[in-house]
Amino acid sequence: xxxxxxxxxxxxxxxxxxxxxxxxxxxxxxxxxxxxxxxxxxxxxxxxxxxxxxxxxxxxxxxxxxxxxxxxxxxxxxxxxxxxxxxxxxxxxxxxxxxxxxxxxxxxxxxxxxxxxxxxxxxxxxxxxxxxxxxxxxxxxxxxxxxxxxxxxxxxxxxxxxxxxxxxxxxxxxxxxxxxxxxxxxxxxxxxxxxxxxxxxxxxxxxxxxxxxxxxxxxxxxxxxxxxxxxxxxxxxxxxxxxxxxxxxxxxxxxxxxxxxxxxxxxxxxxxxxxxxxxxxxxxxxxxxxxxxxxxxxxxxxxxxxx
Ligand code: GDP
Ligand code: MG
Numbered sequence: 001x002x003x004x005x006x007x008x009x010x011x012x013x014x015x016x017x018x019x020x021x022x023x024x025x026x027x028x029x030x031x032x033x034x035x036x037x038x039x040x041x042x043x044x045x046x047x048x049x050x051x052x053x054x055x056x057x058x059x060x061x062x063x064x065x066x067x068x069x070x071x072x073x074x075x076x077x078x079x080x081x082x083x084x085x086x087x088x089x090x091x092x093x094x095x096x097x098x099x100x101x102x103x104x105x106x107x108x109x110x111x112x113x114x115x116x117x118x119x120x121x122x123x124x125x126x127x128x129x130x131x132x133x134x135x136x137x138x139x140x141x142x143x144x145x146x147x148x149x150x151x152x153x154x155x156x157x158x159x160x161x162x163x164x165x166x167x168x169x170x171x172x173x174x175x176x177x178x179x180x181x182x183x184x185x186x187x188x189x190x191x192x193x194x195x196x197x198x199x200x201x202x203x204x205x206x207x208x209x210x211x212x213x214x215x216x217x218x219x220x221x222x223x224x225x226x227x228x229x230x231x232x233x234x235x236x237x238x239x240x241x242x243x244x245x246x247x248x249x250x251x252x253x254x255x256x257x258x259x260x261x262x263x264x265x266x267x268x269x270x271x272x273x274x275x276x277x278x279x280x281x282x283x284x285x286x287x288x289x290x291x292x293x294x295x296x297x298x299x300x301x302x303x304x305x306x307x
Contacts, residue, residue: 017066019103019181024095026119027051027075030132031108034164035059035072038174042276043194043201044072045208049219051075052211054087055305056094058195060188066178067186070106071098079118087294090305096122104180106130106173111137111146111161115153125155128176135163198277199226202239205272206285209265210243210254218253221246223293223303227286236280239273244290244303251287262287 023031027050036042039059045052057072074091083089099105099122107123109116111131129150137143147159158176162169194201203224211219228240245251255262266283273281293299297307 015183016186017178017181018184018186020069020071020101021104021106021177022071022073022098022102023106023108024073024076024099025108029108029110030164032072034108034132035070037164037167037170038070039193041193045204047208047211049211051220054091056098060192062190066181067188068177069187071102073098076119085294086297086300087305090300090307104177106177108132111143115150120154123154126157129156129159130173131161132164134161135166199229201276202226202273203241206241206265206269209268213261213265214253218250221250225303236282237277238282240284243285243287244293245287246291246293248289251289254287
């Protein structure tokens with residue numbers, strides 16, 4: 001499986017800096033994009049829609065000096081934008097729990113945004129701030145006053161301007177984070193990339209391909225579950241998934257005219273999964289109406305969202 005390719009140059013030092021770092025912030029600031037860059041593999045799904053990430057996901061980076069387990073979390077919906085349904089409440093709890101369990105906290109914000117008091121109220125002292133999307137800051141001279149404003153607003157251990165998209169500043173950020181973790185024995189094998197099984201990644205990749213092809217309220221109503229995941233050796237892996245939508249009208253949109261949307265989703269997901277798993281992948285997708293699942297505790301449990 002290609003999931004386990006990490007190159008290490010030379011012998012490992014006796015002690016590495018080791019720990020869990022929670023990535024927290026508002027929706028859509030680039031937390032998942034940054035996670036993927038930091039672990040050198042696309043394990044977290046990314047889309048232009050807020051609330052793309054619904055469940056926490058661990059991404060492990062092991063190098064000669066550190067092993068950092070990054071916890072990607074759903075975006076925090078604070079103060080003026082509280083969660084609107086049970087799914088949102090569960091997502092929020094996951095994010096807040098990850099914040100409490102972490103050895104260090106990495107707060108991700110948009111480098112174009114002013115300090116956010118609602119966000120800073122839940123951020124512990126000594127967190128590291130990443131000002132992401134610096135590639136979009138115009139004019140560039142606006143960055144310095146923004147940095148100073150964030151520095152004044154909270155007791156951060158470090159503030160690092162980055163672009164998860166271009167990779168600029170990410171090496172500095174990794175160094176800052178590594179230095180803040182205590183020396184210790186690695187928590188994971190050096191070839192571990194995530195704590196989630198391949199079937200979780202399969203469901204997420206299908207959901208991402210759908211999010212990239214739908215608009216308005218459709219993305220928020222989609223859930224994907226795995227019905228079968230059969231590893232057939234050389235013949236590859238056969239995966240059957242169900243796409244849940246809340247209404248009959250959504251089902252029509254997800255299927256598309258003459259099945260066009262579903263077909264495009266299947267093709268894109270199959271390519272990405274084959275690359276990630278390193279074997280040919282056969283996918284079958286079904287669309288099912290599961291009414292009101294975002295607010296139904298039983299349906300949420302069945303779909304894997306713990307209370
Ligand atoms: P999350 O909700 O915080 O996890 O954000 P995502 O990682 O899903 O990213 C949200 C959107 O921002 C996606 O369209 C990303 O491609 C985009 N994005 C993330 N990082 C950057 C960046 O550094 N620069 C630019 N221009 N876009 C970014
Ligand atoms: Mg995300």
